Amino acid sequence: MSADTAAPAAPALTRKDFTSDQMVRWCPGCGDYSILAQVQKTFPDMNMPKENFVFISGIGCSSRFPYYMDTYGFHTIHGRGMTVATGVKLANPELSVWLVTGDGDSMSIGGNHLIHLLRRNLDINLMMFNNRIYGLTKGQYSPTSEKGKVTKSSPFGSLDHAFNPPALALGASATFIGRSLDVDAKHLQTMIAEAYAHVGTSFLEIYQNCLIFNDNAFDDYSDKETKGVRQLLLEDGQPMVFGPERNLGIRFEGHRPQVVDLTNGKWSLDDLVVHDKTDKMLALMLCDLTYQPDFPTPFGVIYQVEKVSYESQVYQQIDDAIEKLGKGDLKKLLKSGHTWTVD
Amino acid sequence: MSETKKGVRKNVESIEQVTIRFAGDSGDGMQLTGSQFTETTAMMGNDLATLPDYPAEIRAPAGSLAGVSSFQLQFASKSIQTPGDEPDVLVAMNPAALKVHLPELRKNGLVIANSANFTKRNLSLAGWDSNPLEDDKVMGEYRLVQVDMTRLVTSAVEDLKLPNKIVARSTNMFALGILYWLYGRSLDPTKDFIKDKFKKRPEIVEANIRALDAGFNYGDTIEAISTSYVVAKAEMAPGVYRNIMGNQALALGLLAAAHKSGLQLVYSGYPITPASDILHMLASYKNFGVVTFQAEDEIAAVTATIGAAFAGALAITGTSGPGLALKGEGLGLAITTELPLVVINVQRGGPSTGLPTKTEQSDLNQAMYGRNGESPMVVLAAATASDCFMMAFEACRIALEHMVPVLLLSDSYIGSGSEPWLIPDLDTIPEIKNRKVSAGGEDFSAFQIASEEAMARSWAVPGTPGLEHRIGGLEKDIITGNVNYDAHNHQAMTDRRQKKVDVLANYFPLAEVLGEETGDLLILGWGSTFGAIRTATLKLQEQGHRVSHLHLRHLNPFPRNLGELLLKFPKILVPELNNGQLVKIIRGEFLTDAQPYNKMQGRPFVPSEIERKALTILKETSNVS
Numbered sequence: 001m002s003a004d005t006a007a008p009a010a011p012a013l014t015r016k017d018f019t020s021d022q023m024v025r026w027c028p029g030c031g032d033y034s035i036l037a038q039v040q041k042t043f044p045d046m047n048m049p050k051e052n053f054v055f056i057s058g059i060g061c062s063s064r065f066p067y068y069m070d071t072y073g074f075h076t077i078h079g080r081g082m083t084v085a086t087g088v089k090l091a092n093p094e095l096s097v098w099l100v101t102g103d104g105d106s107m108s109i110g111g112n113h114l115i116h117l118l119r120r121n122l123d124i125n126l127m128m129f130n131n132r133i134y135g136l137t138k139g140q141y142s143p144t145s146e147k148g149k150v151t152k153s154s155p156f157g158s159l160d161h162a163f164n165p166p167a168l169a170l171g172a173s174a175t176f177i178g179r180s181l182d183v184d185a186k187h188l189q190t191m192i193a194e195a196y197a198h199v200g201t202s203f204l205e206i207y208q209n210c211l212i213f214n215d216n217a218f219d220d221y222s223d224k225e226t227k228g229v230r231q232l233l234l235e236d237g238q239p240m241v242f243g244p245e246r247n248l249g250i251r252f253e254g255h256r257p258q259v260v261d262l263t264n265g266k267w268s269l270d271d272l273v274v275h276d277k278t279d280k281m282l283a284l285m286l287c288d289l290t291y292q293p294d295f296p297t298p299f300g301v302i303y304q305v306e307k308v309s310y311e312s313q314v315y316q317q318i319d320d321a322i323e324k325l326g327k328g329d330l331k332k333l334l335k336s337g338h339t340w341t342v343d
Numbered sequence: 344m345s346e347t348k349k350g351v352r353k354n355v356e357s358i359e360q361v362t363i364r365f366a367g368d369s370g371d372g373m374q375l376t377g378s379q380f381t382e383t384t385a386m387m388g389n390d391l392a393t394l395p396d397y398p399a400e401i402r403a404p405a406g407s408l409a410g411v412s413s414f415q416l417q418f419a420s421k422s423i424q425t426p427g428d429e430p431d432v433l434v435a436m437n438p439a440a441l442k443v444h445l446p447e448l449r450k451n452g453l454v455i456a457n458s459a460n461f462t463k464r465n466l467s468l469a470g471w472d473s474n475p476l477e478d479d480k481v482m483g484e485y486r487l488v489q490v491d492m493t494r495l496v497t498s499a500v501e502d503l504k505l506p507n508k509i510v511a512r513s514t515n516m517f518a519l520g521i522l523y524w525l526y527g528r529s530l531d532p533t534k535d536f537i538k539d540k541f542k543k544r545p546e547i548v549e550a551n552i553r554a555l556d557a558g559f560n561y562g563d564t565i566e567a568i569s570t571s572y573v574v575a576k577a578e579m580a581p582g583v584y585r586n587i588m589g590n591q592a593l594a595l596g597l598l599a600a601a602h603k604s605g606l607q608l609v610y611s612g613y614p615i616t617p618a619s620d621i622l623h624m625l626a627s628y629k630n631f632g633v634v635t636f637q638a639e640d641e642i643a644a645v646t647a648t649i650g651a652a653f654a655g656a657l658a659i660t661g662t663s664g665p666g667l668a669l670k671g672e673g674l675g676l677a678i679t680t681e682l683p684l685v686v687i688n689v690q691r692g693g694p695s696t697g698l699p700t701k702t703e704q705s706d707l708n709q710a711m712y713g714r715n716g717e718s719p720m721v722v723l724a725a726a727t728a729s730d731c732f733m734m735a736f737e738a739c740r741i742a743l744e745h746m747v748p749v750l751l752l753s754d755s756y757i758g759s760g761s762e763p764w765l766i767p768d769l770d771t772i773p774e775i776k777n778r779k780v781s782a783g784g785e786d787f788s789a790f791q792i793a794s795e796e797a798m799a800r801s802w803a804v805p806g807t808p809g810l811e812h813r814i815g816g817l818e819k820d821i822i823t824g825n826v827n828y829d830a831h832n833h834q835a836m837t838d839r840r841q842k843k844v845d846v847l848a849n850y851f852p853l854a855e856v857l858g859e860e861t862g863d864l865l866i867l868g869w870g871s872t873f874g875a876i877r878t879a880t881l882k883l884q885e886q887g888h889r890v891s892h893l894h895l896r897h898l899n900p901f902p903r904n905l906g907e908l909l910l911k912f913p914k915i916l917v918p919e920l921n922n923g924q925l926v927k928i929i930r931g932e933f934l935t936d937a938q939p940y941n942k943m944q945g946r947p948f949v950p951s952e953i954e955r956k957a958l959t960i961l962k963e964t965s966n967v968s
Binding site for chain 1: 382385386532579580584599611632633639642643648651653672680766804809817825
């Protein structure tokens, strides 16, 4: 909008503007409450007209999310949020499309759609609430549950190997891979803003506690005692430091990562790996740390590269075709090929 | 009438209608040959209808029975509705083609065979013990012209020094040339086609044109064919015509709907025979602003369509039977969220993967009932290839004006079959309105019915200020659209979804009967059986029988006068290419003694089958009374 035609400035939006009149029906204490709060707090800063936000979800506890946002929303069917969101974005690329999904919704029933969404790179912000369990169906193991998990459907322990979500996303050519934690309000807000700013599909995995069926699954990353050694907070361009006193770091021994002590005089910051979010090999290493017991789990932007979005190519192709062939003339098209006239 | 050319005296006879069939190996170019004859014949002003028939395998083993590909065409100086009953002429490019198709040729019909391919190996592949062309027991009832097309084409192009492969691939043009001579067709349209298609390969252009000329001259010269035929122009309504296949007509109908509604067309599909053509065509119309999306699977295609409909586009998906099965859950979501979209099902033989390239009407039950819960859906069916245009347009109009998903049935027969199409005047086609709203009052609720008459809610699309709302697959409050599990609300919503379909009968045209509105027998059909039923009915009426034809394009809901019309006939016959799906609905709905007539062979009815069946019923009736 140019200055001389400027419409009266819309009043600034607040968190309340994004809160719907619906009663939130998650279990008291569910990690989803925090995620909802961080989204509602962050959105007013995005300077996007409220009507342009669309929340799409599949099925599961997390997928009730759209009902609680006072934006356009669509609670779809199990595993298909990815494709409904694709249709929305294809029809109107101006919209800011947010996809709320869970580990079962996106990695099990919707696994096929997830990988294709990521490889196409539509400009959609995907928040995957990972609680490593099926909550809404009352406690079966999920594709991200650890092997041996005892649940209602695996009373003798699950046999499935768990998916590594960021590694899966990387394998599917995701252009943005991030991770955050439900209760880490500040970090989560930052990551939501980062996902929003990214052009292309943002894959944001959010560790989310299910206090009914998988309680304390992520305590390692929130407890003061363990947080320091278990959480590696990534910062682009910065050495990989962690530990309660920022006393530990990660360096490469050959091509393998190694945890080193920065206080014994042997290693300094200069020896550590410097995070480069555009480095795919580094990203692969970081994804792999997810299930390594001797390493901290990475949080933050694991990987991010620039790549043209799918929908912009779709409309570019249309523009190019019009430029090359002229704007389609339907009357002419109907009469194309061999025609004859009967008098 | 006779003429003299090159010393051979030839008769020219005038005939009203002819059915010809080209048959050969999948690699022999029979589909191209048939479609060239079709184009030329259409331009010469005959009415026509075609039936391409090809194997599901891209290249079945050469010379095998499984690899036979054929193309049948009827053309006439009068109005016709089917590709014909028994062919008058069979072009058999190899022994397998002869084996498969000879039994269907009419007695005393003409066989034109490429004798070069009747080798020992090919004969054995086709299961002939000896050469049938030399066997009077096989060929005795037919007239035979056997010609070594391969040798004649080879000598015609000898100086071009082309590889054998290219020469062999030109023999279909020789066969086409003979038939062009036989029916007095012009060679020019095909020559123009060849020049355009192979413009980068002048040697191929030359070879094909020489083969075509050689075939034409062969017909003119040999004594074995003493007569050529003239089929006069058919009487047709004035206007500009082109030949069109059903899938082409569907694509154009969707484009016209986008044009007349002013909406962005978003078509999502996953490749599936025989519906892929629609995706191909729309993908080529990028300069018309069409968005096409080749999804990762059928479920993705339908749910992306739902997303596009939510966001305000003219959203379409197309598929065939197995794909529709996968889309079932998605369609339930479209029904419960009351979003305007169109699903096209170009039916094929089932169940499961079934007969991918053959025709059937066996998805009617799936269209009507193939979803969980009470999920009534609007179902339409196109009757002919050219009818696909207006039915596609109509499906879009209903969806947008009534905020309802619409399922349009076509099938392989009309999808890939073709006929002349009177090109409509775009200016006379009315605009399509939609239910978009730009603002709502204080009490605006997205899910509230905005028009009781049309049973349509408003279409408040994302991006519209102040109308933010949420919808979903959970049961919705009848006013606000928020989640509501209340017992009475669910009853009211179930009733509302049914009523949304039912009220459309008030908007659909009344059913019309061909013939008298009362009589001894009504033949009731839907979809692609139109041509066969109409032809049979006309013939029965000519014979003095009191038989009428009623054809349904609207299957859910039915036209509102259907019950009343059915009551006027003591007997009702329902021919269907399934095991009796419409007939059961009709019996259930109207308590009439409708009788099924079913065929499950992957092929359309021929008129004589329906005629015979009708005569049997008429006889039973007269015996009783």
